[in-house]
Amino acid sequence: MAGKVVLHGMWASPYSNRVELALKVKGIEYEFVEEDLTNKSETLLRYNPVHKKVPVLVHDGKPIAESLVIIEYIDETWTDGPRLLPQDPYERAKVRFWAGFCQQQLFEAIITVVKTDGEAQERAVKEVHEKLKVLEEGIKGNYPEGSLFVNGDSVGLLDIVVHSILGAHKVHEEVLGVKFLDPEKYPRVTSWVTALTEFPLVKEAAPPHEKMVGFLQFFRARALKSATA
Amino acid sequence: MAEEVILLDFWPSPFGMRVRIALAEKGIAYDYKEEDLKNKSPLLLAMNPVHKKIPVLIHNGKPVCESLIAVQYIDEVWHDKSPLLPSNPYERAQARFWADYVDKKIYDLGRKIWSTKGEEQEAAKKEFVESLKLLEGELGDKPFFGGQAFGFVDVALVPFYSWFYAYETCGGFSIEAECPKLVAWAKRCLLRESVSKALPDPEKVHGFVLELKKKFGVE
Numbered sequence: 001m002a003g004k005v006v007l008h009g010m011w012a013s014p015y016s017n018r019v020e021l022a023l024k025v026k027g028i029e030y031e032f033v034e035e036d037l038t039n040k041s042e043t044l045l046r047y048n049p050v051h052k053k054v055p056v057l058v059h060d061g062k063p064i065a066e067s068l069v070i071i072e073y074i075d076e077t078w079t080d081g082p083r084l085l086p087q088d089p090y091e092r093a094k095v096r097f098w099a100g101f102c103q104q105q106l107f108e109a110i111i112t113v114v115k116t117d118g119e120a121q122e123r124a125v126k127e128v129h130e131k132l133k134v135l136e137e138g139i140k141g142n143y144p145e146g147s148l149f150v151n152g153d154s155v156g157l158l159d160i161v162v163h164s165i166l167g168a169h170k171v172h173e174e175v176l177g178v179k180f181l182d183p184e185k186y187p188r189v190t191s192w193v194t195a196l197t198e199f200p201l202v203k204e205a206a207p208p209h210e211k212m213v214g215f216l217q218f219f220r221a222r223a224l225k226s227a228t229a
Numbered sequence: 230m231a232e233e234v235i236l237l238d239f240w241p242s243p244f245g246m247r248v249r250i251a252l253a254e255k256g257i258a259y260d261y262k263e264e265d266l267k268n269k270s271p272l273l274l275a276m277n278p279v280h281k282k283i284p285v286l287i288h289n290g291k292p293v294c295e296s297l298i299a300v301q302y303i304d305e306v307w308h309d310k311s312p313l314l315p316s317n318p319y320e321r322a323q324a325r326f327w328a329d330y331v332d333k334k335i336y337d338l339g340r341k342i343w344s345t346k347g348e349e350q351e352a353a354k355k356e357f358v359e360s361l362k363l364l365e366g367e368l369g370d371k372p373f374f375g376g377q378a379f380g381f382v383d384v385a386l387v388p389f390y391s392w393f394y395a396y397e398t399c400g401g402f403s404i405e406a407e408c409p410k411l412v413a414w415a416k417r418c419l420l421r422e423s424v425s426k427a428l429p430d431p432e433k434v435h436g437f438v439l440e441l442k443k444k445f446g447v448e
Contacts, residue, residue: 050330050363062319069325076318089305093293100295101279134279 003060005030008044010037011207012215014107014164015067016055021160022071024201026081068099071157082154094142099161101138106131107165113176114216115223125178132186139188155199162189163196171212175220234259235287237273239266241437243336244296245284246388246427251300253423254379255307297328300384313381324375327367328385334360335389343399343438344447354400358407365411372417383418387428390415394431395438 007023007030009016023030035044035054047056047063056063057070059077064070075084085092109131112124155163166189169181183190196202236252236259238245252259264273264283276285276292285292286299288306293299304313314321338360341353364386368374374382393404393412405412418424 050326059319064319064322064326066326066329069322069329072325073318073322076321089302090288090291090293092305093298093302096298096301097279097293097295100298138279 004058006033006058007031008033008035008041008047008056008058009054010035012212012219013037013054014168015053017205017207018067018160018164019055019057019070019074021155021163021202021205022074022084022157024205025084025155025160026074026078028074028078068103068157068161071160075157082156084157084160086156095156095158098135098138098142099158101131102135102158102161102165106135110165110172110180113172113178114220115227117224128180129185132180132189136186136189139192155196155202159192159196162193163202166193167197167202167206168212168216169193171209171216174213175216232257233287233289235262236260237262237264237270237276237283237285237287239264239283240429241391241434242283243388243392246391247296247384248284248286248299248303249427250384250387250423251303251313253426254311254313254384254421255303256310257303257307297332297385300381304381312378313384315375315380320375324381327364327374327382330360331364331382331385331389335386339389339392339396342396343442344445346447350400354402357396358402358404361404361408361411365408365414368410368414373414379418379421383414387415387418387424390419391428391431391434392438395435398435399438399442 005023005028007016007019009020009032011034020032033041033043035041037054040052044054044056045052047058048054048065051065053065055067055070056065057073058064059073064073071084085095106128109124109127113121113128116124166181169179173179181190181193197206234252234257236245236248238249238261240263249261262270262272264270266283269281273283273285274281276287277283277294280294282294284296284299285294286302287293288302293302300313314324335357338353338357342350342357345353371377373379374386390412393415397404419428
């Protein structure tokens with residue numbers, strides 16, 4: 001499938017990382033434009049006037065925003081190479097459901113842990129554990145064969161989303177002093193995330209640990225400061 | 230094979246209305262089950278253990294939860310009639326983007342309008358109108374969001390029209406005055422039987438909101 005592909009993103013953004021991974025899985029060549037989110041470019045604002053956020057995929061000059069929308073677009077447009085979503089409508093609905101759950105429930109809870117301290121943070125930590133429990137049960141019920149990835153031997157949309165949220169668990173541990181991925185409490189989630197982080201494409205694409213630690217520390221400090229301002 | 234389709238729903242839910250509209254557009258026969266949200270049925274809890282919410286579409290015993298996911302599922306399974314999503318991937322992406330926008334904004338802002346007062350309510354009204362105007366701009370001069378044909382974004386948004394009267398009365402403003410083209414679009418959608426049968430009477434919705442306000446102690 002011809003046509004120029006440009007991704008406007010930010011190296012530390014989990015949303016941006018999702019799209020990069022999807023492009024890599026499909027073997028699509030693209031140009032990456034690193035956006036300074038404290039000083040958004042004219043181009044970004046023009047391509048995503050509604051949300052003014054990254055990632056934005058620009059294909060043949062036409063912009064698409066929202067990471068999950070972008071990944072489905074990629075899957076539908078580049079039909080050679082591994083599928084990112086299953087073919088069966090019911091399986092697709094399941095993938096969309098769990099991607100939505102991970103994004104809206106689990107990720108939001110983790111972000112709250114990052115941005116808060118004291119009691120608020122304790123509550124948020126509890127919530128993360130509740131959501132992980134639901135995810136663990138969900139995998140048990142919906143993907144009982146225990147195959148490495150939802151997609152078989154290739155990484156698909158749900159794997160990409162889970163990795164974008166939990167792949168940095170070691171960074172979370174170091175910066176927040178909380179361990180979320182307890183292999184005893186969440187054996188399936190843990191083995192899934194571990195397998196994902198070891199997958200060659202994923203491993204290559206992951207930002208270096210120290211760099212992520214530095215970024216998360218900065219992000220947390222900034223959030224705490226503006227909360228008290 | 231006989232298709233068994235059940236919809237667990239609650240009459241004022243805009244999310245439930247989306248699924249009702251999609252099923253009607255496709256001409257699918259289904260069993261509508263009204264849930265009492267203060268006393269959720271064992272079936273609902275079994276079919277949606279994660280969120281315990283309606284709507285839940287149950288197709289041959291298998292549940293599909295989350296309204297936009299259910300609408301896409303319906304479109305994919307019953308693909309030979311009245312397509313709701315465009316066939317072109319770029320246009321599909323735009324449709325998904327705007328449906329997601331509706332999901333991110335309209336319900337929560339609408340809820341703030343009827344459940345708050347003073348500054349908080351004013352701020353919600355302002356943002357709500359801005360969001361509707363953005364949607365109105367996206368609609369432009371097209372009959373429907375997808376163009377000539379009624380589709381995904383129309384299904385995602387039109388249920389909220391049945392709540393406009395409640396928002397207007399609680400908030401003391403006129404949505405038609407602010408967004409006349411959007412209201413015209415909604416009335417156009419209501420000419421379709423799938424929509425007119427799915428949407429409850431706005432006065433009934435308003436009555437429901439008044440009960441909610443009493444329950445939550447908002448006057």
